[in-house]
Amino acid sequence: MCAVATSPDELVSAVDDGACGIAPAGDHRDLLPIAGLAQADVDIRPLLKRRKDRKLLPRSAELALWAAHQALTPDRPQALGLLLGVGREPPDAGETEQALVRSMRDGRFDPDLLAGPGRAAYPPLASLRNLPNLVLAHIAIQLDVTGPGGTRAGGEAAGLAAVVDAWHCIGEGRADAMLTGGADSFVDAGSARDQVRLGAAGMDRAPGEAAAMLCLEALDTAQARGARVLAVLTSGGTGVTEPSTWRSPLEGAIGSCGAAAAPLRLLEQVCRASSGSLEVFEDSGATAQIAWECP
Amino acid sequence: MTPAAVVGMGAFTPLAAGVEATWQALMQGRSGVAPIRRFDATRYPVTFAAEVDLPQTGLQLYSALIDAVLEEALHDVDLSRVQPERIGVFFGSEAARPDMAQLAERVTERRPATPTEVAGHLPAASTLQVARRVGARGPIATLSTACTSSGQAVGEALLSIRRGEVDVAIAGGVDVLVHPLMVTGFARLGALSTRNDDPATASRPFDLTRDGFVLGEGAGVLVLASPRVMDRVGSLKGWVSGYGCSSNAWRITDSPPDGRGATAAMAAALADAGRPVEDVVYINAHGTGTKQNDVSEARGIRVLLGDRTPLVPVSSTKSSMGHLVAACGAVEAIVALLAARERMAPPTINLDHPDPECDVCHVPWKPVALRDGLALTNAFGFGGSNATLVLEAP
Numbered sequence: 115m116c117a118v119a120t121s122p123d124e125l126v127s128a129v130d131d132g133a134c135g136i137a138p139a140g141d142h143r144d145l146l147p148i149a150g151l152a153q154a155d156v157d158i159r160p161l162l163k164r165r166k167d168r169k170l171l172p173r174s175a176e177l178a179l180w181a182a183h184q185a186l187t188p189d190r191p192q193a194l195g196l197l198l199g200v201g202r203e204p205p206d207a208g209e210t211e212q213a214l215v216r217s218m219r220d221g222r223f224d225p226d227l228l229a230g231p232g233r234a235a236y237p238p239l240a241s242l243r244n245l246p247n248l249v250l251a252h253i254a255i256q257l258d259v260t261g262p263g264g265t266r267a268g269g270e271a272a273g274l275a276a277v278v279d280a281w282h283c284i285g286e287g288r289a290d291a292m293l294t295g296g297a298d299s300f301v302d303a304g305s306a307r308d309q310v311r312l313g314a315a316g317m318d319r320a321p322g323e324a325a326a327m328l329c330l331e332a333l334d335t336a337q338a339r340g341a342r343v344l345a346v347l348t349s350g351g352t353g354v355t356e357p358s359t360w361r362s363p364l365e366g367a368i369g370s371c372g373a374a375a376a377p378l379r380l381l382e383q384v385c386r387a388s389s390g391s392l393e394v395f396e397d398s399g400a401t402a403q404i405a406w407e408c409p
Numbered sequence: 410m411t412p413a414a415v416v417g418m419g420a421f422t423p424l425a426a427g428v429e430a431t432w433q434a435l436m437q438g439r440s441g442v443a444p445i446r447r448f449d450a451t452r453y454p455v456t457f458a459a460e461v462d463l464p465q466t467g468l469q470l471y472s473a474l475i476d477a478v479l480e481e482a483l484h485d486v487d488l489s490r491v492q493p494e495r496i497g498v499f500f501g502s503e504a505a506r507p508d509m510a511q512l513a514e515r516v517t518e519r520r521p522a523t524p525t526e527v528a529g530h531l532p533a534a535s536t537l538q539v540a541r542r543v544g545a546r547g548p549i550a551t552l553s554t555a556c557t558s559s560g561q562a563v564g565e566a567l568l569s570i571r572r573g574e575v576d577v578a579i580a581g582g583v584d585v586l587v588h589p590l591m592v593t594g595f596a597r598l599g600a601l602s603t604r605n606d607d608p609a610t611a612s613r614p615f616d617l618t619r620d621g622f623v624l625g626e627g628a629g630v631l632v633l634a635s636p637r638v639m640d641r642v643g644s645l646k647g648w649v650s651g652y653g654c655s656s657n658a659w660r661i662t663d664s665p666p667d668g669r670g671a672t673a674a675m676a677a678a679l680a681d682a683g684r685p686v687e688d689v690v691y692i693n694a695h696g697t698g699t700k701q702n703d704v705s706e707a708r709g710i711r712v713l714l715g716d717r718t719p720l721v722p723v724s725s726t727k728s729s730m731g732h733l734v735a736a737c738g739a740v741e742a743i744v745a746l747l748a749a750r751e752r753m754a755p756p757t758i759n760l761d762h763p764d765p766e767c768d769v770c771h772v773p774w775k776p777v778a779l780r781d782g783l784a785l786t787n788a789f790g791f792g793g794s795n796a797t798l799v800l801e802a803p
Binding site: 200210213218222226228229230232233236240241245247254257260261262263264265266269275353355398399 | 537
């Protein structure tokens with residue numbers, strides 16, 4: 115799920131057609147020196163077990179849930195784990211700002227007011243909604259995923275690192291199948307500002323949002339149940355190197371998508387039946403790499 | 410499955426600075442819970458927490474905790490004999506909480522955060538600080554699964570060593586929860602104990618009168634080494650033998666009543682260690698002191714142990730040091746290792762009237778002797794992630 119596609123096949127078509135999902139920044143325009151925003155169009159309400167679950171879902175969890183539904187076929191593997199990469203914890207939807215505004219006296223922060231009206235303005239669910247592992251938690255709950263898993267937090271390498279770890283999980287016999295990928299959203303004002311401060315967005319880079327999910331399974335198990343094999347992962351690893359910047363080949367179409375960018379690129383290449391490898395670097399020096407072969 | 414050698418340990422907790430001092434405080438049944446000192450919480454619904462004794466605040470506190478535990482863990486470890494590409498870092502942490510006064514100033518004056526401020530608050534900032542401090546060039550990972558974070562970090566470090574990716578792994582976690590917004594948020598959820606009149610008795614895992622968990626802060630780190638190189642880098646302090654994890658797929662805050670996620674994680678850890686349940690002599694429970702989740706964990710333990718339930722002591726050291734959230738897994742792994750090594754189970758303090766629904770072999774107030782065997786430590790997080798580690802004496 116991203117600004118130009120709601121499915122892997124749509125992504126391939128959009129890239130081939132030269133589609134661009136970057137649009138003017140709207141209300142943020144006067145505040146941010148950015149080229150625009152690349153916002154996805156998603157309605158996950160039909161996918162939820164209970165409609166009221168939506169109020170707890172941060173944006174990146176909505177995107178990831180949409181993508182996860184597509185990655186699982188009706189005859190999904192039963193013993194399934196879940197490993198996700200996220201670039202940052204889901205952004206605060208203005209709750210902190212509300213609390214702070216109510217805690218100001220004569221233009222200065224007053225801790226006593228935070229204890230009173232400031233605290234009253236902080237919604238009870240805010241503490242939970244902004245936990246980094248909420249994306250994983252919501253997918254596990256909605257899709258009944260009970261196997262091993264976790265959340266890898268980082269930058270552009272985090273999503274691919276999660277895919278590599280999921281691959282190891284299967285290879286080491288800790289799971290028969292793993293749902294894995296990355297999800298990130300930077301299109302709200304606070305996240306977009308942070309991206310600008312980090313140098314990840316500006317007049318030549320647009321904050322975006324996306325989620326890419328893959329279902330990995332032991333090859334012999336997948337073949338035995340007659341599953342369609344799109345690619346075989348052949349190697350993968352993570353490490354630390356000198357700080358450097360990686361820009362996704364898809365960025366011109368969908369903006370900067372953090373931890374989702376590399377898994378999305380992997381997905382696009384697999385959908386084209388194109389064997390290859392992918393290496394991702396972060397400004398921090400963290401790196402992840404993976405190689406695959408398509409039948 | 411091959412275990413990983415523990416050649417270094419460091420901890421900074423609300424009880425004390427250092428592993429040995431923390432252990433002694435646990436064995437003496439002391440409490441690190443007291444009225445909040447870092448900010449004026451007298452008008453908050455919860456006025457107490459488990460704070461560390463350090464003067465720093467904000468990002469500086471995170472850095473100070475990491476520096477302190479690394480210094481202790483590495484003081485008799487020689488990393489110069491390992492190639493940097495063969496050293497990995499696996500750290501559990503969440504986003505650092507902002508300094509409120511600075512944040513308020515930025516928001517109201519629309520003054521943008523600097524790149525350093527933004528990057529410094531990201532979950533991966535702590536991991537990168539550790540990597541730079543030790544000169545690691547091998548795999549690094551930041552695990553952000555709330556209360557399970559550093560337990561998973563230690564587990565992933567074990568897996569990376571087994572896989573042959575690294576010879577040495579620095580594994581741990583850090584968290585600072587004693588923050589106005591954290592106290593506010595969790596109190597509004599009804600998750601925190603409100604025993605403001607007697608904070609030292611507030612953390613009461615498995616007790617009939619428990620009313621929630623106590624926010625805490627701290628850091629813990631273990632230096633793990635492949636058995637192939639352990640003699641080169643340090644002295645053996647114990648083993649991490651197994652790791653198991655699972656997801657509840659149930660609710661965001663609550664664990665399933667039958668404890669199935671807990672059982673799955675513990676069983677997976679023992680299977681990973683290649684050891685039978687009969688070898689388990691102690692369980693360091695997650696035991697936060699919340700009504701439902703203590704019951705869920707106790708049921709999960711009973712399913713795992715079966716007839717052996719009355720024979721295996723179970724205690725929660727959160728009764729003494731509060732809930733360190735992202736750091737609890739690593740700190741309590743150290744506690745479990747010491748329990749196995751010293752053959753003594755630390756007590757659950759404040760356990761005056763065990764809840765009949767939490768029917769396991771409790772250790773109320775006084776430590777008990779253990780026989781030789783395996784110690785398990787559990788970490789179960791908000792969102793439903795579960796992790797269990799298996800620890801052994803040298």
